[in-house]
Amino acid sequence: MAEEEADHRGGLRVNAVHLKLGALAGVVKEALLSSYELACEGTGLQGSRLVIDEIPVVVNCPRCLGPRTVDSIQWFVCPECKGPVSEVIQGRELQVFALEIEE
Amino acid sequence: MSSQPRLVEVRQNVLKQNDIVARELRQRFHDAGVYVASLVSSPGSGKTAFLEKTLTLLRPDFRVAALVGDLATDNDAVRLARSQAQVRQITTGTLCHLEAAMVRTALEGWDLNELDFLFIENVGNLVCPSSYDVGENLRVVLLSVTEGEDKPLKYPTIFNTADVAVLTKMDLAEAVEFDLDAARANVERVRPGMPLLEVSSKKGVGMDDWLAFLRHLSRTR
Numbered sequence: 001m002a003e004e005e006a007d008h009r010g011g012l013r014v015n016a017v018h019l020k021l022g023a024l025a026g027v028v029k030e031a032l033l034s035s036y037e038l039a040c041e042g043t044g045l046q047g048s049r050l051v052i053d054e055i056p057v058v059v060n061c062p063r064c065l066g067p068r069t070v071d072s073i074q075w076f077v078c079p080e081c082k083g084p085v086s087e088v089i090q091g092r093e094l095q096v097f098a099l100e101i102e103e
Numbered sequence: 104m105s106s107q108p109r110l111v112e113v114r115q116n117v118l119k120q121n122d123i124v125a126r127e128l129r130q131r132f133h134d135a136g137v138y139v140a141s142l143v144s145s146p147g148s149g150k151t152a153f154l155e156k157t158l159t160l161l162r163p164d165f166r167v168a169a170l171v172g173d174l175a176t177d178n179d180a181v182r183l184a185r186s187q188a189q190v191r192q193i194t195t196g197t198l199c200h201l202e203a204a205m206v207r208t209a210l211e212g213w214d215l216n217e218l219d220f221l222f223i224e225n226v227g228n229l230v231c232p233s234s235y236d237v238g239e240n241l242r243v244v245l246l247s248v249t250e251g252e253d254k255p256l257k258y259p260t261i262f263n264t265a266d267v268a269v270l271t272k273m274d275l276a277e278a279v280e281f282d283l284d285a286a287r288a289n290v291e292r293v294r295p296g297m298p299l300l301e302v303s304s305k306k307g308v309g310m311d312d313w314l315a316f317l318r319h320l321s322r323t324r
Contacts, residue, residue: 024259026233096113
C-alpha cells in the first residue's frame with residue numbers, strides 16, 4: 001500500500017512509513033516491526049523504516065459526557081468516574097498515516 | 104544539493120480492502136433480508152457443536168445455512184450437514200482467520216433471498232479474527248468452561264469487538280470448578296454491558312434463551 005502511494009507520487013524514495021496502531025487493532029507492535037524488513041525486501045520500500053505511533057483507547061463516558069482515555073484494555077472503566085464504558089471512539093486504528101519521502 | 108525528506112500524509116487503512124468487501128456483503132445481506140451471525144472462539148470451545156444444535160433447532164421454522172472456516176479438512180462441514188442445513192466449508196490453508204473476500208467467494212451460487220439466517224463459523228483463534236469484519240450483523244464470542252474464567256482478560260480485543268458472549272459446555276462447569284461469577288466479571292470488564300448466555304449444546308440447556316435472543320435481534324435489526 002505504501003509502495004503504491006510512492007509510485008503514485010512519481011516513484012519517490014520512501015525513507016519511512018508512519019503507521020498508527022490502536023491498542024485494540026489486534027496487532028502486536030513487535031510483530032509488525034520484525035516482519036517489516038522481510039516484507040520490504042525486493043520492493044521499492046527496501047531499506048525504509050517503519051515508525052509506529054501507538055494510539056490509546058479513547059471512549060465516550062456516558063456519565064462524564066466526554067472522551068476519556070482508558071488505561072488498560074483489560075478494564076473498560078472511566079478513569080474519572082470509575083464507571084463502565086463501552087463506546088470506543090479511538091483505538092482500533094491500523095492505518096498508514098504518512099510517508100517520509102525524499103525528493 | 105542534498106534533498107530534504109518530508110512527510111506526506113496518506114491516511115490509508117491497512118485493512119481497507121477487507122472493509123470495502125465487508126461493507127458490500129453487509130449491504131447484500133440487508134437487501135436479501137438474511138440475518139448473519141459469526142462465531143469466534145479458541146479452537147475446541149464448542150463452536151461446531153453449538154452451531155449444529157442451533158441449525159437443527161432453527162431448521163423447522165427458518166431457512167438456515169452456514170459457512171465454516173478451518174485451516175484444513177471438511178470435518179466440521181460434514182458434522183453440520185447432519186442438521187440438514189446448507190453448509191459450505193471454507194478451507195483457509197495456512198491463514199488463521201476468515202476474510203470478507205473468502206466469505207464472498209464461498210457464497211457464490213447461493214441465493215441469499217432464500218435464507219433467513221446465515222452463520223459464519225470463523226477459524227478457531229482468539230487473535231486475528233478480531234480485526235476482520237466479514238459483514239456480519241452479530242459477532243458471537245464463545246468461551247467454554249474448560250478454558251478458564253480469565254480468557255476475556257487474556258484476549259480483550261476479541262471480546263471487545265463481540266456483541267454477545269456464550270459460555271459453552273456448562274454441563275461440565277461443576278466438574279472443572281468453573282467460577283461463573285468471575286467469568287461474568289471478566290467479560291464485563293472488557294466489554295461492559297455485553298449480554299452473556301450460558302449453554303450446554305450437548306444437553307440442549309440454554310438453547311431456548313439463545314434462540315429467543317437471536318430471533319429478537321433479527322426482527323429488530
